Amino acid sequence: MAVRLTTWFVSQGISISGSSSNSKRSNSNSRFSFHYSPASSCKLRHRNLSCNCVNKRQKLKKKNAVEQSSATTDFQFNSDDDFQFNKDDDSESESASVGIAPVLNPESVSDDEAHANNANDSISNALVPSDQTNPSAYNTQDLVGMIRNAEKNIHLLNRARVNALQDLDKILGEKEALQGEMNALEMKLAETDARIRVAAQEKIKVELLGDQLDKMRNEMRLNGGGAERESALKELESKLSVSQEDVSKLSNLKVECKGLWEKVENLQLLLDKATKQADQAIIVLQQNQEIRKKVDKLEESLEEANVYKQSSEKMQQYNELMQQKIKLMEERLQKSDEEIHSYVQLYQESVEEFQDTLNTLKEESKRRALDEPVDDMPWEFWSRLLLIIDGWLFENKISIDDAKVLREMVWKRDRRIHDSYMACKEKNVHEAVSTFLRLTSSQTSPGLHVVHIAAEMAPVAKVGGLGDVVAGLGKALQKKGHLVEIVIPKYDCMQYDFVRDLRALDVVLESYFDGRLFKSKVWVGTVEGLPVYFIEPLHPDRFFWRGQFLGERDDFKRFSFFSRAALELLLQSGKKPDIIHCHDWQTAFVAPLYWDLYAPKGLNSARICFTCHNFEYQGTAPASELGSCGLDVNQLKRPDRMQDNSSHDRINAVKGAVVFSNIVTTVSPTYAQEVRTAEGGHGLHSTLNFHSKKFIGILNGIDADAWNPATDTHLKVQYNANDLQGKAENKEDIRRNLGLSSADVRRPLVGCITRLVPQKGVHLIRHAIYRTLELGGQFVLLGSSPVHHIQREFEGIANHIFENHDHIRLILKYDDSLSHSIFAASDMFIIPSIFEPCGLTQMIAMRYGSIPIVRKTGGLNDSVFDVDDDTIPVQFRNGYSFLSADERGVNGALERAFDLYTSKPDSWQQLVEKVMKWISVGTLRHHSTKNSTPSLWPEQGQQLTLKQYDSLLS
Numbered sequence: 040m041a042v043r044l045t046t047w048f049v050s051q052g053i054s055i056s057g058s059s060s061n062s063k064r065s066n067s068n069s070r071f072s073f074h075y076s077p078a079s080s081c082k083l084r085h086r087n088l089s090c091n092c093v094n095k096r097q098k099l100k101k102k103n104a105v106e107q108s109s110a111t112t113d114f115q116f117n118s119d120d121d122f123q124f125n126k127d128d129d130s131e132s133e134s135a136s137v138g139i140a141p142v143l144n145p146e147s148v149s150d151d152e153a154h155a156n157n158a159n160d161s162i163s164n165a166l167v168p169s170d171q172t173n174p175s176a177y178n179t180q181d182l183v184g185m186i187r188n189a190e191k192n193i194h195l196l197n198r199a200r201v202n203a204l205q206d207l208d209k210i211l212g213e214k215e216a217l218q219g220e221m222n223a224l225e226m227k228l229a230e231t232d233a234r235i236r237v238a239a240q241e242k243i244k245v246e247l248l249g250d251q252l253d254k255m256r257n258e259m260r261l262n263g264g265g266a267e268r269e270s271a272l273k274e275l276e277s278k279l280s281v282s283q284e285d286v287s288k289l290s291n292l293k294v295e296c297k298g299l300w301e302k303v304e305n306l307q308l309l310l311d312k313a314t315k316q317a318d319q320a321i322i323v324l325q326q327n328q329e330i331r332k333k334v335d336k337l338e339e340s341l342e343e344a345n346v347y348k349q350s351s352e353k354m355q356q357y358n359e360l361m362q363q364k365i366k367l368m369e370e371r372l373q374k375s376d377e378e379i380h381s382y383v384q385l386y387q388e389s390v391e392e393f394q395d396t397l398n399t400l401k402e403e404s405k406r407r408a409l410d411e412p413v414d415d416m417p418w419e420f421w422s423r424l425l426l427i428i429d430g431w432l433f434e435n436k437i438s439i440d441d442a443k444v445l446r447e448m449v450w451k452r453d454r455r456i457h458d459s460y461m462a463c464k465e466k467n468v469h470e471a472v473s474t475f476l477r478l479t480s481s482q483t484s485p486g487l488h489v490v491h492i493a494a495e496m497a498p499v500a501k502v503g504g505l506g507d508v509v510a511g512l513g514k515a516l517q518k519k520g521h522l523v524e525i526v527i528p529k530y531d532c533m534q535y536d537f538v539r540d541l542r543a544l545d546v547v548l549e550s551y552f553d554g555r556l557f558k559s560k561v562w563v564g565t566v567e568g569l570p571v572y573f574i575e576p577l578h579p580d581r582f583f584w585r586g587q588f589l590g591e592r593d594d595f596k597r598f599s600f601f602s603r604a605a606l607e608l609l610l611q612s613g614k615k616p617d618i619i620h621c622h623d624w625q626t627a628f629v630a631p632l633y634w635d636l637y638a639p640k641g642l643n644s645a646r647i648c649f650t651c652h653n654f655e656y657q658g659t660a661p662a663s664e665l666g667s668c669g670l671d672v673n674q675l676k677r678p679d680r681m682q683d684n685s686s687h688d689r690i691n692a693v694k695g696a697v698v699f700s701n702i703v704t705t706v707s708p709t710y711a712q713e714v715r716t717a718e719g720g721h722g723l724h725s726t727l728n729f730h731s732k733k734f735i736g737i738l739n740g741i742d743a744d745a746w747n748p749a750t751d752t753h754l755k756v757q758y759n760a761n762d763l764q765g766k767a768e769n770k771e772d773i774r775r776n777l778g779l780s781s782a783d784v785r786r787p788l789v790g791c792i793t794r795l796v797p798q799k800g801v802h803l804i805r806h807a808i809y810r811t812l813e814l815g816g817q818f819v820l821l822g823s824s825p826v827h828h829i830q831r832e833f834e835g836i837a838n839h840i841f842e843n844h845d846h847i848r849l850i851l852k853y854d855d856s857l858s859h860s861i862f863a864a865s866d867m868f869i870i871p872s873i874f875e876p877c878g879l880t881q882m883i884a885m886r887y888g889s890i891p892i893v894r895k896t897g898g899l900n901d902s903v904f905d906v907d908d909d910t911i912p913v914q915f916r917n918g919y920s921f922l923s924a925d926e927r928g929v930n931g932a933l934e935r936a937f938d939l940y941t942s943k944p945d946s947w948q949q950l951v952e953k954v955m956k957w958i959s960v961g962t963l964r965h966h967s968t969k970n971s972t973p974s975l976w977p978e979q980g981q982q983l984t985l986k987q988y989d990s991l992l993s
């Protein structure tokens with residue numbers, strides 16, 4: 040194959056110039072163009088040099104692993120010390136294959152040399168910085184750049200060398216072949232010479248013979264011939280003719296010999312040319328060797344630089360590692376600070392609580408003491424006191440009623456009146472009267488009067504977590520000594536079994552709606568020990584006679600009517616609540632109605648608290664619909680009031696409650712943060728940020744009485760953390776009832792109880808079912824969906840794929856009793872929500888010893904702490920969590936849970952015991968949104984503390 044190598048080596052270094060485009064145009068840019076014809080032959084010279092070169096090349100190959108390409112190659116080296124490497128195209132290879140002798144173009148030498156020197160300087164500059172002895176003087180980035188340039192240059196130089204060596208080899212090979220040919224020809228020549236010499240001798244002989252013959256002929260002519268002489272003559276003649284033939288052959292040989300000589304001369308010429316060519320190549324090689332030495336030096340510096348680079352990289356890595364460690368330490372420190380802070384806070388709160396209890400006890404004992412009659416005063420004292428009171432009455436200093444109260448106190452020998460008399464014995468009458476009158480007006484209030492107005496209340500009217508919270512929070516506040524009342528609609532589909540002493544009051548409540556007054560019946564009864572008012576509107580639309588709680592076409596109308604009727608009830612009953620607590624969009628109307636209509640009417644003792652349990656549902660409607668309940672649409676359809684942030688011709692009930700309430704809460708700190716972002720706020724983030732001072736996220740808890748495996752009557756067997764045999768029996772029971780296989784007792788059972796709505800990650804629930812099966816578990820889903828296509832899809836799976844399946848059961852309905860059994864039977868409980876304001880099922884699951892597997896979002900993030908997360912103190916780790924809302928996330932957490940369950944049953948059991956004990960002491964709570972360390976918090980109802988209600992009153 041023809042090879043063209045365009046090369047220029049100078050004593051200072053190397054520059055390989057000439058681009059493919061230049062080469063195509065002319066050879067004049069090339070320093071040397073070696074072309075060879077395989078037919079040529081010349082003497083073999085510098086054989087050992089060639090071998091040296093080959094050896095070096097092999098070394099070079101090893102060292103640099105240079106890819107040897109037989110393709111025609113051009114190198115371009117521009118003035119920015121960048122080598123560029125181009126493969127010639129085929130046409131160029133062909134054009135390069137023609138030619139005979141090395142060509143040196145003297146015109147281009149000086150320019151190219153200058154260019155080469157510049158380029159060479161550039162390489163040197165790139166490879167060997169001025170301060171070569173001190174690599175540490177380099178800046179790491181420069182070094183890396185230099186190293187990269189040097190490596191590139193070395194690579195290209197090596198390619199050039201390899202190609203030069205290949206060329207030289209080929210030239211030397213051809214020389215050798217030429218030399219062989221010449222040797223053969225020279226031998227032929229010598230042979231021909233010898234033959235010519237023999238022929239010449241023969242010729243001389245022939246001439247002598249001829250002379251002899253002539254002589255003999257003459258003699259014969261003179262002497263007459265004898266027979267002998269005649270025969271001798273004939274012999275001579277025949278010899279002569281032979282000799283003459285030889286002579287003619289000789290002349291042929293001479294011609295041949297001449298031809299050969301010409302050939303030899305031609306070959307000699309060729310040989311000389313080839314020798315010159317080889318000499319040039321050897322010079323090139325010598326220069327190449329010098330360059331090699333330089334390259335070696337450069338490589339040494341490169342190695343040095345590399346070592347430095349590596350060490351500086353190591354240093355950098357080490358630094359980064361150290362910084363990471365420091366960051367980690369700082370984070371840990373911060374966490375432990377926060378932890379300490381939370382403990383301190385907890386401690387302070389306990390101290391405060393203790394102080395409160397102490398004060399209560401003191402007051403109680405004081406009260407008791409006050410209630411005890413004063414025995415140690417003579418009757419004379421009491422009689423005198425009675426007379427004083429009567430005197431004040433006659434003198435019109437006190438009213439009859441006051442006198443009556445004071446007389447009763449005297450009759451009872453009440454300590455307070457005794458103390459008051461003693462205190463004002465020395466004072467004037469006016470002061471004494473004032474002191475006594477204070478006794479009649481003093482009233483001691485045991486707590487706050489809190490009225491919840493809501494659309495749900497467990498267990499009578501429960502759709503989801505809202506129902507649980509209203510009942511649980513009410514009960515807990517009641518336990519703390521507050522007067523709690525609940526107002527809910529009287530639905531036809533309520534669980535009436537759970538209402539005690541239900542009766543209709545003998546009153547008719549009239550409330551405004553759609554421009555007129557509508558009557559409502561008011562029912563009362565107790566649910567879980569709480570006093571509940573049920574409002575039954577006598578409206579022609581039969582608002583709450585629909586066979587379902589929520590999800591009606593006219594929900595906006597139904598619940599705006601209910602909100603107004605509930606306030607009307609409070610007003611007409613003369614109640615003076617301290618707190619009116621409304622929940623979710625259905626009763627969000629209470630806040631603007633209260634301040635716009637009912638406070639002016641005299642229901643003005645209360646402050647309004649609004650809790651949003653899910654910002655996905657905001658109760659929006661065309662603005663005109665707001666007018667039905669009596670609110671002034673023109674006043675409220677404003678960006679800073681109730682106008683919907685996304686559709687300006689609509690109004691937004693939740694926004695109205697955020698704007699008009701004294702305090703706004705949501706159900707977990709993480710969710711409170713999430714809804715303040717554009718992604719999580721469902722369009723309300725700007726409103727929430729504007730009202731951020733009154734907006735707080737408080738983690739829900741569960742009603743530890745309603746959800747208690749030790750007393751739960753829905754269960755086949757009650758159990759507790761110290762006796763888990765009962766849990767195993769419940770598992771066995773549910774398997775039997777649902778027709779699941781009981782062949783393997785240890786096969787883990789995964790539970791899921793949920794509304795099947797997109798928020799809950801329905802596609803991930805579906806995936807979890809299949810993955811559980813693959814992992815060798817069993818899955819029970821209890822859920823129903825208000826979204827028809829979701830309900831249908833799950834029904835399809837239940838009926839067509841998993842009907843009578845040994846390990847999977849999908850129960851697509853709402854069933855409170857079954858939900859208790861599933862919590863008790865399951866080993867794991869999955870909640871892969873896309874977002875989750877709080878979520879109660881993870882807490883209930885833990886209470887029943889089922890380990891939660893949840894996505895890290897909202898309240899799930901605030902209540903489930905991964906067992907493998909070492910940033911969380913071990914004692915708080917209670918489940919499995921994953922971040923990415925996809926199948927991989929589910930798989931990861933599910934597999935980790937299965938792994939612990941199957942490979943470490945003891946650790947699993949410890950985890951179960953831990954979460955059961957823990958949740959029975961209290962639910963988790965974050966003290967602040969920044970604090971990622973949870974702390975224990977006594978069950979539901981503590982969330983909205985007295986302090987927070989107090990802040991409403993101030």
Ligand SMILES: Nc1ncnc2c1ncn2[C@@H]1O[C@H](COP(=O)(O)OP(=O)(O)O)[C@@H](O)[C@H]1O
Pocket residue numbers: 502503504505507792793794821822823852853854855858877878879880881
């Ligand atoms: N199909 C069902 N049958 C019985 N209870 C259910 C069902 N679906 C959900 N629940 C219950 O509803 C409550 C759900 O509360 P939560 O986790 O806060 O979710 P959400 O309020 O968003 O529905 C839990 O008490 C759960 O047990």
